[in-house]
Amino acid sequence: MNEDVFKKLNEKISAKFPDAIEASDLAYDFPSFTIKKDNIHDVLEFLKNDEELNFHFLTDLTGFQTADEKQLGVIYHLHNMLKNIRVRIRTYFDINKPEIPTATDIWPGANWMERETFDFYGVRFKGHPKLKRILNVDEMDIFPMRKEYPLEDQSRDDKDDKMFGR
Amino acid sequence: MSKKENIIPESEETIEKEYSILNLGPTHPATHGIFQNILKMDGEIIHEAEPTVGYIHRAFEKLAERRPYNQITPITDRLNYCSSPINNMGWHMTVEKLIGCTVPKRVDYMRVIIMELARIADHLVCNSVIGVDTGAMTGFLYIFQWREKIYDIYESICGARLTTNIGRIGGFEREWSKTTWDQIHNFVKEYPKALKEFANLLERNKIFMDRTVNCGPISAKMALDYSFTGPNLRAAGVDYDVRVATPYSSYQDFDFIIPIGTAGDTYDRFMVRQEEMWQSLKIIEQAIKNMPKDQPFHADIPEFYLPPKEEVYNNMEALIYHFKIVMGETEVPKGEVYHCVEGGNGELGFYLVSDGGRTPYRLHFRRPCFIYYQAYSEMVKGIMLSDAIITMSSMNVIAGELDA
Numbered sequence: 001m002n003e004d005v006f007k008k009l010n011e012k013i014s015a016k017f018p019d020a021i022e023a024s025d026l027a028y029d030f031p032s033f034t035i036k037k038d039n040i041h042d043v044l045e046f047l048k049n050d051e052e053l054n055f056h057f058l059t060d061l062t063g064f065q066t067a068d069e070k071q072l073g074v075i076y077h078l079h080n081m082l083k084n085i086r087v088r089i090r091t092y093f094d095i096n097k098p099e100i101p102t103a104t105d106i107w108p109g110a111n112w113m114e115r116e117t118f119d120f121y122g123v124r125f126k127g128h129p130k131l132k133r134i135l136n137v138d139e140m141d142i143f144p145m146r147k148e149y150p151l152e153d154q155s156r157d158d159k160d161d162k163m164f165g166r
Numbered sequence: 167m168s169k170k171e172n173i174i175p176e177s178e179e180t181i182e183k184e185y186s187i188l189n190l191g192p193t194h195p196a197t198h199g200i201f202q203n204i205l206k207m208d209g210e211i212i213h214e215a216e217p218t219v220g221y222i223h224r225a226f227e228k229l230a231e232r233r234p235y236n237q238i239t240p241i242t243d244r245l246n247y248c249s250s251p252i253n254n255m256g257w258h259m260t261v262e263k264l265i266g267c268t269v270p271k272r273v274d275y276m277r278v279i280i281m282e283l284a285r286i287a288d289h290l291v292c293n294s295v296i297g298v299d300t301g302a303m304t305g306f307l308y309i310f311q312w313r314e315k316i317y318d319i320y321e322s323i324c325g326a327r328l329t330t331n332i333g334r335i336g337g338f339e340r341e342w343s344k345t346t347w348d349q350i351h352n353f354v355k356e357y358p359k360a361l362k363e364f365a366n367l368l369e370r371n372k373i374f375m376d377r378t379v380n381c382g383p384i385s386a387k388m389a390l391d392y393s394f395t396g397p398n399l400r401a402a403g404v405d406y407d408v409r410v411a412t413p414y415s416s417y418q419d420f421d422f423i424i425p426i427g428t429a430g431d432t433y434d435r436f437m438v439r440q441e442e443m444w445q446s447l448k449i450i451e452q453a454i455k456n457m458p459k460d461q462p463f464h465a466d467i468p469e470f471y472l473p474p475k476e477e478v479y480n481n482m483e484a485l486i487y488h489f490k491i492v493m494g495e496t497e498v499p500k501g502e503v504y505h506c507v508e509g510g511n512g513e514l515g516f517y518l519v520s521d522g523g524r525t526p527y528r529l530h531f532r533r534p535c536f537i538y539y540q541a542y543s544e545m546v547k548g549i550m551l552s553d554a555i556i557t558m559s560s561m562n563v564i565a566g567e568l569d570a
Contacts, residue, residue: 028263028503058393060504060515062530067521075517077504077532081404084411088504109393112540120227135220135569144228151232 005085006031012053016046032088040074040091041101047078047087048106055080055087061103061113063121064090069147072098072121102128120145185213188551192221196555198295199565203543203554210550215543219536223569230529234494235261236335236470238529243329245531246567249288249510250330251280251320256507259414260516261335263503265470272461273337274416275453279350280323280332281415281507282446282453286357287316288510289397289439289446292562296436297368299556300377305367312360315353322346336471337464354450361443369440375433382545382557383431392541395534396512398561401438402430408508415507419456420449432560439562469496494524511535511562535567 006026013033014021020039025032035043047055055078064073076089093100102125103110114125115134122143125131133140142149191202200221206214226241233241242253255277262269290313294306317327322345324332333339368374384394389402399406407424409417425441427434464471468487477484490496500522506515515532538561546554 027501030502030504032502057390059506059513060517060530060532062517064519064528067527075530077515077517081406081411086504107393108391109537109540112536116536135223137220144225151228 002026002029002031002085005087009033009053009087012050013043013046017043030086030088032090034090034092037091037093037100040089041103041106044076044078044089044103045106047089053080054082057081058103058107058109058113059086061110061117063117063123063145065095065121065145065147066092070095072123074100074117074123076103098123099126100124101126104128119143122146190551190554192218196299196559198559199563199568201558201563201565201568205551205554207551210552212546212549212551212554215546215554217539217543219539220569222565226531226570227529230526232525234496234524235498235526236491237494238526239333240329240331242531243331244566245533245570246288246510246514246535246564247328248291248564249284250328251284251332252288252507252509253514254330254332255281255415256505256509256514256516258333258335259507260503260505260518261470261498262465263505264501264518264520265467265498267336267465267467267470269337269465270458270461270463271416272458273463273465275457276338276342276463277333277415278417278420278453279450280320282449283316283319283350283353285446285510286443287313288562289443292510292559293368293436293439293443294364295559296378296432296556297374299559300374302368302371302374305364308367309360309364312353312357315349315357319346319349319353322349334464334471336467337462339472341463350450350454354447354454358444358447361440361447365440369437378433378436378556378560379431380429381432381553382549382560383429384541384545385430388541388544389430389538392538392544394512394538394541396509397438397442398430398435398538399512400424401427401434403428408506408513412506414505420452422449432556435560497522497524506532509534511564511567512538531570533567533570535563536570539563539568 009031010024017039020036020043021033022036023034047053057079059079060077062075064075071092072095073090073092079086102114112134114128115131117123118131119133119136120143185206185208188205188207190205191197192200202218204216205212230238230241239254239257242257243250245253290309294309297305320330320332321327323342324330384402386402386404389399390404403426405424405426410424422445425438427438472491473484473488478488498520500520502519504515504517506513512534514534517530518526519528521527546557
């Protein structure tokens with residue numbers, strides 16, 4: 001169904017930014033592209049401003065951690081409402097240097113979504129107007145959605161918690 | 167003591183214009199939820215607003231990474247708790263998309279009935295509460311018993327009222343009883359009268375219109391820039407509805423219109439929701455009329471759908487599947503899906519990444535409230551405090567969905 005869209009996107013992005021695409025797939029009929037970190041801002045801007053593609057709507061922006069726990073990612077879901085096509089853009093970067101450019105200058109609505117991603121994954125969006133925690137308390141010093149902080153095992157019995165009677 | 171002395175100005179030259187800081191919330195009866203807004207006020211005009219969110223953050227995305235797929239449904243209840251069946255159905259459909267399962271038409275139609283009832287309940291709360299915030303208590307008092315009737319329908323289907331956990335992956339838990347159908351028929355027959363009465367009270371009411379027209383407007387461009395969806399975007403004049411753009415659950419079979427506004431102000435948001443309730447009723451009527459007969463009420467996916475109890479006791483396969491589902495040992499294929507449904511407030515999206523294990527590797531909820539509430543501080547800049555209150559209630563910001 002979306003094969004034409006996928007082909008078109010592949011052509012257009014690689015024509016404008018050669019070797020920016022690291023991977024691409026059409027799983028579950030949803031065009032997805034993995035873009036190099038250095039190109040991400042330009043590619044997003046191109047996808048929005050290109051007259052033919054016109055991905056004017058940022059549906060979703062969220063964080064991700066790869067299974068080897070060495071990389072973080074940011075996933076963008078873009079939408080062109082006029083033609084009703086969607087695309088997923090992923091970008092991965094080193095967990096020790098989690099810095100990518102902000103998308104707030106392209107879509108103002110990315111503001112809180114980036115703050116949420118920072119809050120849970122610690123991704124620093126360069127150029128964000130006010131990058132601080134949003135859902136968690138300001139004093140928190142970890143990034144709780146990272147895989148290195150597993151949820152507590154419900155069956156543990158080494159805790160003596162009189163208050164909650166675990 | 168020295169600080170106190172400084173408050174009194176020594177001479178007239180030291181008097182400067184100063185903004186006063188007002189804390190609206192976290193718990194204030196007019197905000198219908200736990201929202202804090204630190205307002206910088208110039209008299210009664212809001213100069214700047216700083217929303218603080220996260221008071222009821224419950225770490226759903228983290229919790230979901232430890233739970234088997236069927237145990238995530240109760241989490242989704244608590245997102246937008248005014249219309250939890252939509253969230254439940256959205257989640258079921260996301261998993262069905264991941265495992266590549268098609269459900270019978272009958273399930274689709276039953277889901278449509280439930281989702282549209284939930285939409286009516288959601289809009290009904292929002293609209294009647296706009297009335298309350300503008301000082302019109304009557305409409306709220308009369309219409310609210312109809313939400314109760316919708317909850318009775320939920321109750322007869324799944325046993326719960328507010329946090330419904332309705333349906334299963336693949337369909338419904340059981341065939342709907344005669345009582346349920348009677349209740350639905352009765353609702354479709356009687357509700358238009360009540361809604362008409364409610365509309366008469368408010369829609370062309372001079373006081374209500376004076377209060378809401380041109381209050382907290384947002385332009386279509388700004389709404390799109392801030393990723394608005396749902397009634398709030400449609401009130402600004404953009405005809406985007408997930409039910410039409412990417413039909414799910416057989417919405418393409420139904421004939422309904424998408425109401426849109428022009429100014430994007432409180433009155434338009436109110437009117438869009440009013441009209442959507444009429445359209446929802448139309449959809450329910452069509453679904454009842456065209457409901458496919460002689461089809462099962464669930465898909466044939468034994469790995470995910472709990473078998474009937476008699477079979478568990480008498481059939482080995484059923485016992486195995488029952489055990490695996492209850493213990494959360496069902497494995498799912500690897501994959502990455504994004505599925506969205508039209509929730510009460512807009513595009514409710516589920517971004518699900520599965521690594522083949524028994525729990526999701528990553529689950530992200532695209533919560534419409536969280537995304538459009540960030541424009542609130544822009545929208546209330548320069549308007550009166552009392553207008554800011556009804557702007558918020560007309561945006562239908564639900565704390566559960568906002569904080570996840």
